[in-house]
Amino acid sequence: MQAKVVIVGSLNMDLVTRAPRLPRAGETLAGQSFVTVPGGKGANxxxxxxxxxxxxxxIGCVGDDAxxxxxxxxxxxxxxxxxAVTAIAGESTGVALIVVDDSSQNAIVIVAGGNGQVSASVVDRxxxxxxxxDVIICQLEVPMATVGHVLKRGRELxxxxxxxxxxxxxxxxxxxxAWIDYLIPNESEATALTGVPVDSVATADAAATALLASGVGKVIVTLGEQGALFASQSGSAHFPAPKVKAVDTTAAGDTFVGGFAAALAEGKSEPDAIRFGQIAAALSVTRSGAQPSIPTFNEVQGYQP
Structure with missing residues (x-):
């Protein structure tokens, strides 16, 4: 079956350890647990x-390793x-080294590894x-030049x-x-893109207005428990978030993007696709981990507020 949704992006192995607190410079701490979890925004x-x-x-790159x-x-x-997941000889796979303390604060070191080898020539193959x-998705965890190349190619196609x-x-x-149909930042990303401090629906609307003026097709600013703000040249609309008890917000944004794209590819309207993505993201935050927390289609369909 041909793929209706193609993701060009990152694949990481998350190496997660828990410790009572984050270590100080030069200090060795005894950790409490260690797990390896598949991650990377593209793969999520x-x-x-x-x-x-x-x-x-x-479409992405990993190392020639385990x-x-x-x-x-x-x-x-x-x-x-x-x-199109290509193993690069002599390269390591991308990893995120994550230490989480008892108050859920974390410190993360990311090594791009194979993700840094996702070139325009790799994509062109x-x-x-x-x-x-039908739908092409990019993030910013592979080289910027490659992202631009894919966005432009998607527009040409x-x-x-x-x-x-x-x-x-x-x-x-x-x-x-001008190459982007849907730009989907969260609050901090919208702030970085526009310089508008985003912490509410109103400020998200202001940031979205600035992004639309730059030439993007449509904007969805995800706002966590405040929901999402959708904006186009025709106006804007606020979509309240489903109410759930959050346990771990890891990969919630990735779940929204994947759910929204899947719904669009199946022909759903923009409002229905946004709501579908929101329910999927809401279910994901009730579970721990990145990919392990992502719900199934049937779980989203069966969601009862």
């Missing part, structure tokens, strides 16, 4: 879109087409996947192009905006 969004009903393909094999196997187990897609600008540290290249 691929898993989300697949579990939530879409046929999905992933973590790379495990990440690829995890995606294959979800039914994701991995023909799998142009047929992009050509067959007439596809629905989604950019989740994470992690964003400043404005995007000006030429990108």
């Amino acid at each position: 969004q691929a898993v989300a879109a697949a579990r939530l009903g879409a046929s999905v393909a992933m 973590y790379g094999e495990q990440l690829r196997a995890a995606l294959l187990a979800e039914g994701v087409d991995c023909q 799998f142009d047929a996947l992009l050509s067959q897609a 007439g596809k629905t192009v989604i950019l989740n600008p994470a992690p964003a540290s400043g404005p995007l290249p000006a030429e990108w905006y």
Whole structure:
């Protein structure tokens, strides 16, 4: 089956340890637990879109190591087409080294590894996947030049192009905006992109207005428990968040993006796709972990407020 949603992005192995507190410089602490969890925004969004009903393909790079094999196997187990998940000889797989303390504060070191090798030439080898897609999704955990290349190619092909600008540290290249159908930042990313401090629906609307003026098609600012703000040239609308008891917000944004894209690819309207993504994200925060927390299509369909 051809993939309706194609994700170009990152694959990481998250190495997570818990300790009573974060270590000081030069200090060795005894940890309480250690787990390895498949992650990376690209892979998280691929898993989300697949579990939530879409046929999905992933374009990315891993190292020629055990973590790379495990990440690829995890995606294959979800039914994701991995023909374009390329192992780079002599390179390590991307990792996130995460220490979490008893108050849930964390310290993270990310090593890009294979993610830094996702070049335009790698993507071009799998142009047929992009050509067959309905929706193309990018984030910012692979080289910026590659992201720009994919956005432009998606526009040339007439596809629905989604950019989740994470992690964003400043404005995007000006030429990108015209290539993007849906820009989906969270509060901090919207602030970084526009300079508008975003902490409410009203300030999200102001940031979205600035982004629309830059030439982007439509904007969805995700606001956690405050819901989401959708904006287009026709106006804006606020979508309240489903009420749940949050346990762990890891991958909630990725779940929203994957769910929204899956719903769009299946022909749902924008409001219905946003609500579908919101329910999926809300269910994800009631569980721990990144990919393990992402719900299935049937769970979202069966959600009762």
